[in-house]
Amino acid sequence: MVKTLAVDPEEVRKSKVIHLGQIPVNSFSQTFIQSLTQLGKDKVIFSFRTMLIIREFELMLEEIKKLGKYQETAFKYAGPAHLSIGQEASAVGQALALDTVDIILGSHRSHGETLAKGLFAIDKLSDQELTKIFEAPETKHIIKNFNSSKITKKEKAIEVFLFGLISEIFGKETGFNKGLGGSMHAFYTPFGIYPNNAIVGGSAPIATGIALYNRVQRKNNVVIANIGDASSACGPVWESMNFAAMGQFKTNKEKKINGGLPIVYFFVNNFYGMGGQPIGETMGYENLARVGAGINPDRLHTEVVDGNNIFAVHDAITRAKKIIAQGKGPVLIDCQTYRFSGHSPSDASSYRTKEEIDSWRDVDPIKILETDILNNNLLLPQEIEEMHLQVKKLTFDAFVKAIDDKISPRLPLHSNPEIIGNLTFNNTSKEIDFSYAAETLMDPLQTQRVKSTNNKSRIGKDQNGILSGVKAITFRDALFEPILEHAIHDDSLVIYGEENRDWGGAFGVYRGLTEVLPSHRLFNSPIAEAAIVGTAVGYAMAGGRALIELMYADFIGRAGDEIFNQLAKWQAMSGGILKLPVVLRISVGSKYGAQHSQDWSSLLTHISGLKVIYPATAFDAKGLMASALESNDPVVFVENQRLYDNVETINISGVPQEYYKIEIGKPAIVRAGKDLTIFSVGACLIRALEAAEVLENKWNISTEVIDARSLVPFDPDLLIKSVSKTKKLICISDACERGNWLHGIMNLIYEKNSNDLENKISSVMAPNWITPAAEQEWNYFPSVENILDAVLDQGITLLGRVRTIQNDSLNNFKKGI
Amino acid sequence: MEEQILTPIIGSEDGQAVLSTWSVKAGDHIDIGQIIGSIETNKAVLDLESTKKGVIKALLVAAGTEIADLQPLVTVIVES
Ligand SMILES: Cc1ncc(C[n+]2csc(CCOP(=O)(O)OP(=O)(O)O)c2C)c(N)n1
Ligand SMILES: [Mg+2]
Numbered sequence: 100m101v102k103t104l105a106v107d108p109e110e111v112r113k114s115k116v117i118h119l120g121q122i123p124v125n126s127f128s129q130t131f132i133q134s135l136t137q138l139g140k141d142k143v144i145f146s147f148r149t150m151l152i153i154r155e156f157e158l159m160l161e162e163i164k165k166l167g168k169y170q171e172t173a174f175k176y177a178g179p180a181h182l183s184i185g186q187e188a189s190a191v192g193q194a195l196a197l198d199t200v201d202i203i204l205g206s207h208r209s210h211g212e213t214l215a216k217g218l219f220a221i222d223k224l225s226d227q228e229l230t231k232i233f234e235a236p237e238t239k240h241i242i243k244n245f246n247s248s249k250i251t252k253k254e255k256a257i258e259v260f261l262f263g264l265i266s267e268i269f270g271k272e273t274g275f276n277k278g279l280g281g282s283m284h285a286f287y288t289p290f291g292i293y294p295n296n297a298i299v300g301g302s303a304p305i306a307t308g309i310a311l312y313n314r315v316q317r318k319n320n321v322v323i324a325n326i327g328d329a330s331s332a333c334g335p336v337w338e339s340m341n342f343a344a345m346g347q348f349k350t351n352k353e354k355k356i357n358g359g360l361p362i363v364y365f366f367v368n369n370f371y372g373m374g375g376q377p378i379g380e381t382m383g384y385e386n387l388a389r390v391g392a393g394i395n396p397d398r399l400h401t402e403v404v405d406g407n408n409i410f411a412v413h414d415a416i417t418r419a420k421k422i423i424a425q426g427k428g429p430v431l432i433d434c435q436t437y438r439f440s441g442h443s444p445s446d447a448s449s450y451r452t453k454e455e456i457d458s459w460r461d462v463d464p465i466k467i468l469e470t471d472i473l474n475n476n477l478l479l480p481q482e483i484e485e486m487h488l489q490v491k492k493l494t495f496d497a498f499v500k501a502i503d504d505k506i507s508p509r510l511p512l513h514s515n516p517e518i519i520g521n522l523t524f525n526n527t528s529k530e531i532d533f534s535y536a537a538e539t540l541m542d543p544l545q546t547q548r549v550k551s552t553n554n555k556s557r558i559g560k561d562q563n564g565i566l567s568g569v570k571a572i573t574f575r576d577a578l579f580e581p582i583l584e585h586a587i588h589d590d591s592l593v594i595y596g597e598e599n600r601d602w603g604g605a606f607g608v609y610r611g612l613t614e615v616l617p618s619h620r621l622f623n624s625p626i627a628e629a630a631i632v633g634t635a636v637g638y639a640m641a642g643g644r645a646l647i648e649l650m651y652a653d654f655i656g657r658a659g660d661e662i663f664n665q666l667a668k669w670q671a672m673s674g675g676i677l678k679l680p681v682v683l684r685i686s687v688g689s690k691y692g693a694q695h696s697q698d699w700s701s702l703l704t705h706i707s708g709l710k711v712i713y714p715a716t717a718f719d720a721k722g723l724m725a726s727a728l729e730s731n732d733p734v735v736f737v738e739n740q741r742l743y744d745n746v747e748t749i750n751i752s753g754v755p756q757e758y759y760k761i762e763i764g765k766p767a768i769v770r771a772g773k774d775l776t777i778f779s780v781g782a783c784l785i786r787a788l789e790a791a792e793v794l795e796n797k798w799n800i801s802t803e804v805i806d807a808r809s810l811v812p813f814d815p816d817l818l819i820k821s822v823s824k825t826k827k828l829i830c831i832s833d834a835c836e837r838g839n840w841l842h843g844i845m846n847l848i849y850e851k852n853s854n855d856l857e858n859k860i861s862s863v864m865a866p867n868w869i870t871p872a873a874e875q876e877w878n879y880f881p882s883v884e885n886i887l888d889a890v891l892d893q894g895i896t897l898l899g900r901v902r903t904i905q906n907d908s909l910n911n912f913k914k915g916i
Numbered sequence: 917m918e919e920q921i922l923t924p925i926i927g928s929e930d931g932q933a934v935l936s937t938w939s940v941k942a943g944d945h946i947d948i949g950q951i952i953g954s955i956e957t958n959k960a961v962l963d964l965e966s967t968k969k970g971v972i973k974a975l976l977v978a979a980g981t982e983i984a985d986l987q988p989l990v991t992v993i994v995e996s
Contacts, residue, residue, distance in 0.1 A: 547961060568932040568958050569982055575958050607959025744932060744958060 100347060100623075101601045119392045124403040127411035131471040134410040138195070140477055146195055146409055147472060149218045150187040150465050151490045153211045156261065157182040157440070159494055160210075160268070164444035170495050174502045176269055179282050179297075181208040182440040188464030189367050189434045190215040192412025193323065196420065197291070199223050202309055202641075204302040205295035205325040207283040208367070208438075212325050213264060213292050220290035221256045229256050232289040237676045241266070241273050244506045254493075261497035263287065266507045273507040277674030279519065284672055291320070293640065294669065294677075298660055299372075300330035303339035303364065304633020305665060310343060310362035310429070311634055312641035315593055315619050321423050322362045323416075328433075329372030331387050335660065338630035340364055343429040344395040347622060356619040358426020363419045364399070368406065368435045373442040374450035388433040399431035406436030407464040436464075522675040523708055524812075528729040529644070529680070531758070537590040539615050543583055548611025552576050558753030559717075559746025571746040572754045577717035578608050578738070581725035582646065584758050586616055592728075593638060594621045596631055596648030596684075605650045606686060606743050628654050632661035632683065636669065639679045639733075646728065648684040652699045652737070655685065666733045667708030682727045687739045687781070687833070690873035697870065698833035700737050700781060701840040704810045710763060711810040713737040715784035718750040719808055722761030730763065739782035739833070749788065764812035768821070772803035775893060776825045778818055780807045780832040780841065783881055787831055790886035798897050800890070810840050815847055822852045829861045829889045831881050836864040861889035867916045920976075921967055921990040923983045926957055933957045935964070935983050944972050946992065955983070970994035 135143055159169045160180040167175055183190070190211035197203070199220040205212050221229065233242055233256070241263040267274025268282045275287045283297035293309065296302045306324035313320055330336050343360035368387055375381045384390065391401030400422050405411040412434060419430040437459040441448050448456070472478050478486070500506045510518050543549050556571040568575075585592055594616070596604065600623045603610035612621055624631050628649055635645035649655065655662060662683070669677050685703075688695040703711045710732055714720040720738070727734040747753045749769060769784060770791055779787040784806045791802035803821050807813065822828050828848060830841040845860045863881040871879050888902050926933055936956040946952055946966045953964040973991040977983060 547956070551956060567982055569934045569956070573958055603960065607957075610958075610960060 100350065104350070120398055122386075122388045122391065122398060122401050122403065124386075124388070125405050125411070126402065127405065127408070127414050129410060129414065131410070131475065134413075135475065135477075138410075138413075142195065143472070144477060145219075145222060146191050147465075147468050148486060148490065149191050149194070149215055150409075150468065151487060152218065152257075152261075152493065153187045153190060153214045154184060154465060155490050155494045156214060156264075157184050157210060159498060161440065161444055169498055170491070172495075172499065172502075174269075174498075178268065178270065179207070179443060180268075181283065181443055183208050183211040183367075183438055185439040185459060185463065186367060186369060186406065186436045187211055188409045188468070189406040189412055189436045192406075192409035193325075193365065193416050194219040195409060195413045196416035197323070198320065199291055200320040201323070202291045202293050202306075202320060203323045203325060204293045204306045204309070206299070206302060206327050206330070206367070207295070207297050208327065209295040209325055210264070210282070210285075213285055213287070213295065214261075216292050217260045217264075217287060217290045218257060221253055221260060226253070229253075233259060235289065238275075238287070238289060240277060241275065243273065258493060258497050260287075261494065262500050262507070265497055265501035269501055269507075270509065271501060271507040272510045273501070274674075276672065276676060278510060279522070279674045280672050286673070288676070294673070296665075298664055300326055300333035300336040301633075301660065301665060302326055303330070303333075303336040304342075304630050304661060305637035305640065306362055307339040307343050307360060307630065308634035308637020308639075308645075309641040310360035310637075311593070312638045312643045313361050314348070314356055314358070316591070316643065317356070319424070320361070321420055321428075323365050324362060325365050325367055327372070328366050328368035328370065328377050328387050329375065329381070331366060331377060331390055332382060335629035335633060336364075337390075338625065338627035339633065340390075340394050340399065340429065340431070341625055342627060342630040342634060344399065345625065347618065356617075359395075359428040361423045362429045363416065363423070364429065364431045366431070366433050368433050369438045370435075371438075371442070371450070373446070376450075386433070388431070391431040394431075397427065399429055400427070401431040401433065403433045403435060406434040407462050407467060409464070409468065439463075519671060522671045524710065524732045525670065525675065525678055527678075527731045528726075529731060530729055531585055531588050531725075533588060535588050537587050537592075538617055538620075539587055540617055541614055543587060543611070543615045546611040546614045548579070549583070552579070556753070557747070557756060558751070559748040565748055566746055568744045568746055572717060573743065574717045574720050574738075574745045575606065575608050575743040577721035577747070577754050578724050579611070580721055581728060581758060582609070583612065583615070584725070585646075585728045586612065586620070589644065590620070591643045592620070592646060593643060594646045595624045597624055597626055597650050599623055599648060604648055606740060608684075608743075628657035629661050632658040632666060635681045635683070636661065636665045636679060639681045640669065640677055644680045644728075646682045646684065648686075650686065651691075651695050652685045652687045653694050653697050655699055655702070662703075662709070662735075663706050667706045670732070671708060678731045679733045680731045681733045682724075682730075683733070683735045685735060685737050687737060689740050689876060692872060693869035696876070697835075698739070698781065698865065700810060701832070701834040701838060703735050703737070704840045705838065708733065709811060710734040711737065712763060712808070713739075713781040713810060714808055715739070715742060715779070715782055715806055716749045716769075717745060717747040717754045719761060719767070719806070721754055722759050723763065723808065725758060725760045726763050729760070734763070737781065741782045741785070745785075749784075761808070764809045764814050766805050766807050766809070766814065766817050768803060768817065769806050770802065770804040772801040772825065774801045774825060775827045775829065775890065775895065776803045776805060776818070776821045777886065778805050778807065778828060778830045778841075778844070780810070780834070783831045783833055786881060786883050786886060790883045790890075793883065793887065794890065794897075800895065813844075815844065815851070818844070818848065819851045822848055823855045826855050826857045827893045827895070828856070829863065829886065829893065831863045831886060833865055833880050835867050836862075837867045839864050858893050861892045863889050867911070917994055918973060919968055919970075919992055919994050920988040921952075921992060923955070923985055923987045923989055924964075925985045926955070926962070933983050935977050935979060935981050935989065936961065937979050938975055940972055940975075942972050942974055946970065946972060952990070953979075964989070966990075966992075968992040968994050
């Protein structure tokens with residue numbers, strides 16, 4: 100942080116020892132009677148019954164997977180079932196300590212936590228509240244074939260909840276998320292249950308983002324990331340724990356939002372991955388809890404807890420909540436338990452002995468609690484027997500309804516496969532509210548940045564020629580203006596990424612924003628791309644709006660899962676229930692060699708669920724950024740570093756000072772012509788226009804240049820019309836040839852303009868090998884010379900010019916380059 | 917002996933920069949490393965540091981002027 104954290108060589112070079120401190124293991128020592136007195140009989144019995152329901156629910160799934168029936172009723176289910184039989188106390192102990200507004204996220208093995216949180220919520224909510232929740236627009240599809248008057252009864256509500264979860268698992272339209280999530284992705288936000296995740300450790304960054312939302316928006320509820328022990332090896336999990344513990348949360352200058360993030364990393368430690376064992380085999384530690392000590396001086400307040408004892412788990416979460424309330428989070432809990440069931444029903448458990456499994460069956464959490472209940476006369480043996488039968492009936496009733504296609508149909512994908520497609524984007528937006536003043540540190544008009552921008556010409560040319568970037572608005576300034584506007588009118592918008600504060604982002608787009616925004620709304624993230632994107636997903640899921648940045652497109656790989664599986668997928672996987680308003684700025688580099696110059700815009704378009712924008716002029720950058728920031732869909736905003744210093748010379752009226760928007764998905768004719776169409780992606784536009792100028796001046800050829808501006812979505816009408824007029828098309832992009840987005844466009848034009856085209860379409864793209872050093876870049880990226888060659892390929896004579904380079908695409912295919 | 921202080925190579929895309937303020941004037945004594953003005957680029961505001969020790973004979977550009985990399989900015993009568 101700017102000039103406040105001094106690095107003192109004397110201190111740094113001193114000899115000393117770092118003390119890691121102690122991590123308590125199974126410190127809980129309360130007797131059953133003490134716990135009973137503390138919690139009361141009703142809660143203890145409710146917890147016990149919840150454990151029975153979870154157990155029966157999963158035995159039902161196991162029977163279906165293994166025998167194709169449940170209680171003699173046949174049903175085939177082809178999807179996954181990662182069961183947590185044996186781990187019920189971890190789930191129930193946790194839920195027992197949480198409020199309905201507290202939020203949990205889980206893993207592929209989270210039916211237990213989902214059921215426990217849901218049942219406790221039902222127990223706490225009034226009948227009226229429950230009716231309201233079940234009939235809310237996002238959830239009423241579950242009960243659409245139910246007689247809703249009966250749902251007010253709690254017992255009925257539990258059945259509906261089981262029905263919603265079973266339907267979700269079986270891929271039915273009446274599932275929590277319309278059957279589009281399934282077993283590993285079920286969630287139900289009204290009860291504080293946010294998405295479970297099939298990517299090991301995938302919930303850690305998202306949960307951290309929800310915790311960030313709670314902190315920034317000053318909410319008091321905590322977030323629990325339920326993740327497996329084997330996920331303690333995953334980079335994004337470490338990145339998340341560090342993100343939540345960042346020093347700046349404690350040293351925040353403005354002291355308004357203080358303390359580490361309100362989150363518990365709850366490792367459900369069953370001592371196995373699928374079959375591999377973290378302790379002693381795949382990890383270096385002898386205790387998972389040890390990792391807490393690596394993150395911060397508080398060791399994340401890590402504790403090892405007996406996960407087979409609901410009271411120990413309840414106690415640990417209760418204390419964690421207190422720590423968090425004091426602003427001392429995050430907390431790590433290593434909750435040790437064991438699954439009797441295999442990793443999945445097909446698991447032969449060849450990796451462990453029968454003796455080991457039996458020894459854990461002896462400490463079956465349900466048995467332990469049942470014995471305590473009986474020994475202390477809370478229930479009679481026959482009452483327990485009755486409870487077992489009643490739970491079986493409850494599960495069966497929900498199951499029978501969930502498999503009944505009349506009550507619980509499937510989405511009619513055979514007749515309308517686009518139902519899912521139409522859930523990919525919500526195509527809604529939240530318009531800026533200019534009358535609202537968000538919290539700021541100073542009037543933006545008084546900042547040096549805005550003062551100098553306001554003095555600049557809005558047009559990049561005058562009678563003497565092109566103005567420099569200090570005299571006229573640049574592409575960089577054009578991006579800044581709508582960002583500032585949204586930031587000062589919307590408190591829910593957070594802006595972060597590497598070197599975003601003070602430095603203003605590596606390319607200075609945010610210069611001046613530091614003076615304006617409090618540090619909880621504009622901050623430097625760790626160099627942790629997975630956490631940057633993953634937390635933004637969580638922040639948006641919770642109701643906020645995030646503008647994040649990856650410094651170079653080449654770093655996309657570091658956030659691969661978070662961009663491709665999380666940001667891109669959750670809107671559709673939630674059946675359209677979740678909205679993810681995230682703008683991910685990604686800059687395409689140049690001059691810095693092979694790992695800093697790749698244009699991966701095409702790669703991004705391959706992933707369903709992302710809108711991809713790639714402006715090339717300052718005018719477009721401003722209008723498209725405004726649209727991106729108000730969009731409720733995830734948008735990747737690609738910026739080419741070659742453009743940041745460009746002033747506006749292409750749109751002759753310049754960059755308007757006032758706020759305006761450009762519709763996402765619409766290309767633009769940048770230069771009108773009649774002989775030939777050049778279709779350009781991103782920064783290639785500058786070279787396309789240069790080529791058009793040369794063609795006009797030297798050979799009197801009139802070229803129409805169209806800039807894609809958006810890649811997803813993309814409206815091809817303008818291009819189709821242009822080609823029917825010019826009958827010739829050249830496509831140009833800085834992305835590599837193989838899998839280039841333009842191939843799809845070219846196919847479409849072959850189809851739509853089949854009678855118009857006089858030649859095969861020419862394309863100019865980067866080759867399928869690495870970018871050379873800065874001085875050689877124009878021997879790699881499409882150049883004006885390459886475009887002129889392509890014009891020759893269109894059968895156009897350019898007097899005095901012959902092709903410079905021959906391209907042997909057939910051979911390159913064979914060579915794989 | 918007279919020597920000149922030049923604009924540093926700023927490394928911005930095309931060297932676009934403005935000498936935004938002077939914090940010294942002709943006749944002032946300056947030292948190596950002393951901040952004598954500020955340069956504003958599109959990306960940042962940078963300190964202009966003296967690379968000479970001596971007395972300023974003349975400031976060669978007025979505040980607000982666009983400057984190029986390695987352009988002479990100050991003439992200094994240097995002390996040996
Ligand atoms: C990123 C990723 N890698 C691998 C897998 C395949 N996989 C699914 S579950 C699992 C083991 C996870 O173990 P743990 O995190 O301890 O959770 P548990 O299954 O024990 O609940 C693996 C390797 C995956 N889903 N995601
Ligand atoms: Mg495990």
